[in-house]
Amino acid sequence: MSDLVNSGNANAPLLEVRGLKKYFPVRKGLFSRVVGQVKAVDGLDFTLGRGETMSLVGESGCGKTTAGRTLLRLLAPTAGQVLYSPNPEAAPTDIFKLPAAEMRALRPDLQIIFQDPYASLNPRMTVGNAIAEPLLVHKVVSASEVEDRVAGLLERVGLRPDVANRFPHEFSGGQRQRVGIARALALGPKLIICDEAVSALDVSIQAQVINLLKDLQDEFGISYIFIAHDLSVVRYISDSVAVMYLGRIVESGTAQQIFDDPQHPYTRALLSAIPHADPSKRGERIPMTGEIPSPIHPPSGCHFHTRCALAEDRCRSEWPASVALGAGHQAACHLVQSAGTEEA
Amino acid sequence: MSEANKAQGEETRDQIEGAREPLLELRDLATWFRTDEGIAKAVDGVSYKIHPGETLGLVGESGSGKSVSALSIMRLVPSPPGFVERGGIFFKGESLLSIPDEDFRSIRGNEIAMIFQEPMTALNPVYTVGDQVMEAVILHRGLDRAAAREHAIQMLTKVGIPSPETRVDTYPHEMSGGMRQRVMIAIAMSCDPALLIADEPTTALDVTIQAQILDLILELQQQAGMSVLLITHDLAVVAETAQHVAVMYAGKVVEYASVEDLFAQPRHPYSIGLFRSLPDLAKQGKRLTAIPGMVPSATRFPSGCRFRPRCSIATDLCASSEPPLVSLEAGGVHTVACHHLEEARGL
Numbered sequence: 001m002s003d004l005v006n007s008g009n010a011n012a013p014l015l016e017v018r019g020l021k022k023y024f025p026v027r028k029g030l031f032s033r034v035v036g037q038v039k040a041v042d043g044l045d046f047t048l049g050r051g052e053t054m055s056l057v058g059e060s061g062c063g064k065t066t067a068g069r070t071l072l073r074l075l076a077p078t079a080g081q082v083l084y085s086p087n088p089e090a091a092p093t094d095i096f097k098l099p100a101a102e103m104r105a106l107r108p109d110l111q112i113i114f115q116d117p118y119a120s121l122n123p124r125m126t127v128g129n130a131i132a133e134p135l136l137v138h139k140v141v142s143a144s145e146v147e148d149r150v151a152g153l154l155e156r157v158g159l160r161p162d163v164a165n166r167f168p169h170e171f172s173g174g175q176r177q178r179v180g181i182a183r184a185l186a187l188g189p190k191l192i193i194c195d196e197a198v199s200a201l202d203v204s205i206q207a208q209v210i211n212l213l214k215d216l217q218d219e220f221g222i223s224y225i226f227i228a229h230d231l232s233v234v235r236y237i238s239d240s241v242a243v244m245y246l247g248r249i250v251e252s253g254t255a256q257q258i259f260d261d262p263q264h265p266y267t268r269a270l271l272s273a274i275p276h277a278d279p280s281k282r283g284e285r286i287p288m289t290g291e292i293p294s295p296i297h298p299p300s301g302c303h304f305h306t307r308c309a310l311a312e313d314r315c316r317s318e319w320p321a322s323v324a325l326g327a328g329h330q331a332a333c334h335l336v337q338s339a340g341t342e343e344a
Numbered sequence: 345m346s347e348a349n350k351a352q353g354e355e356t357r358d359q360i361e362g363a364r365e366p367l368l369e370l371r372d373l374a375t376w377f378r379t380d381e382g383i384a385k386a387v388d389g390v391s392y393k394i395h396p397g398e399t400l401g402l403v404g405e406s407g408s409g410k411s412v413s414a415l416s417i418m419r420l421v422p423s424p425p426g427f428v429e430r431g432g433i434f435f436k437g438e439s440l441l442s443i444p445d446e447d448f449r450s451i452r453g454n455e456i457a458m459i460f461q462e463p464m465t466a467l468n469p470v471y472t473v474g475d476q477v478m479e480a481v482i483l484h485r486g487l488d489r490a491a492a493r494e495h496a497i498q499m500l501t502k503v504g505i506p507s508p509e510t511r512v513d514t515y516p517h518e519m520s521g522g523m524r525q526r527v528m529i530a531i532a533m534s535c536d537p538a539l540l541i542a543d544e545p546t547t548a549l550d551v552t553i554q555a556q557i558l559d560l561i562l563e564l565q566q567q568a569g570m571s572v573l574l575i576t577h578d579l580a581v582v583a584e585t586a587q588h589v590a591v592m593y594a595g596k597v598v599e600y601a602s603v604e605d606l607f608a609q610p611r612h613p614y615s616i617g618l619f620r621s622l623p624d625l626a627k628q629g630k631r632l633t634a635i636p637g638m639v640p641s642a643t644r645f646p647s648g649c650r651f652r653p654r655c656s657i658a659t660d661l662c663a664s665s666e667p668p669l670v671s672l673e674a675g676g677v678h679t680v681a682c683h684h685l686e687e688a689r690g691l
Contacts, residue, residue: 173406202639203577275555291553
């Protein structure tokens, strides 16, 4: 993995996340005494390149959504650094250390799109006003220019400008997601976190929205963090992928490395569970019993050992360190072989 | 295809499939809804058959009418505003639509059972899981509570719920989504139904849990020899589980085929478009071929072929006349409703 301590490097990543942690206290009793911690995100390290797409994947409860929200400080982080360098020539800033006012000034750069655009749009606000709101709050344009800007944004996401006067319930799911995208796009973001942004859409509409996201990336050089459980979409859209299990990254690499050459037993089981749109490939699954354990009492050692067919004694006692497998490809498993020999 | 050819094709198909009596047959079923904007023709002339032991995959996007056709079978369409305008539903040769409500209760949940997408809304939060699994056998099989409880524990074991003896006394909110769906399946299976209708049973679940649930349905199906009507928007799920597929669009079946034939070569422009939209079949980095536009509202279906406004090969003929479902070749199972099959080959 690239270990750039970056200053004045055009290849410097847009985002470098180190040791990201988010714990939630578990409270009990009359005085809400803290009796434990849910380690929802427990030490994530990854980098995101400019204009690239990284996906965080894993089952529900693995911490991928919490990770996305903590990155943007929508949740207060427990520990870690998020080094953000909008300008490759300048030294990066640690988002977690910024005072509130400076963080606010940075907000236009960092946007998020949610799964259910219906729940994230105010039902009493016309979509035109919903898109105009961030523009006015951040004083990007004057009140007189706002209408033109909103019309331009609606056109850019494939909606007719005259829909600005309509309310969210008058739109279909795909159209509402386009409104959500227009809203995220309004402030000229450098990074958009797409939290299950296409999961609720029908397949033909999903393809339209994915194409739109890709076009916007090409046009504006936006980086995406894609949080998704639909792995076929992830494979299609991502440059790099990090597979999470109970708050930790168990394997990361380029999309090709993860999908064509998965090394961690969890990644392999997860990928084999994807149904193929090809009846001749039926039933070639790696069985994985049970469900993701509760993050309040995660299993000792490697968190995955309770569901892993290959688990040994060592896996039950010792958390495996990440093993480098090749350029940018790493897995946290006692049983994978370091790629040292292959690489040499 | 000439008229004579077509008639012959259907005859041969009937001869082949007629050898086996279908378990369920929908004939030209139309289920409509009265709405403020007029009549919504959610299901408008749908025919399909399910044979004993078979899984039929019903695919289509939201609003295609796939769920309403299933709710019509179960007589769960809210009325008003919904009503069956025409057509028939035949189960084991008997017309379900002419059975009085009281008698239908001995079929629903007993011979035909249904599971839904969101088990949390389908389960009653104030009753234990055990109570809900027991309800059907007490009602339909006349078991007493003690025997029903034993049966419930057996069913929970069968669907792979760990420590069923204690789980039987827990409430739905104490379980994960995957476990709740297993409970739904236990309820549905408790009376050994001949037909299981599964409406998006795995859509709300993780892919790992989805695989477990699909395997479970398949396993129970093989043990009990039941038929499954699997409703899903996910073509990959159909590829994994079904023998036959009906593709629905705007209240109609536009293509029907064996799963192998459909996935090898979809013939209706809509089916072709659906497959093109799938990211898992696309090359990475290559643009997805999306179907332009969206599904029309059920109160304002276009004239003629309903896919016409989104179809790149539509002609005046498509606007003026509605294409019937016809067999591709004499005796073949594969049927398609399109005026321009030859042109569609070039898509």
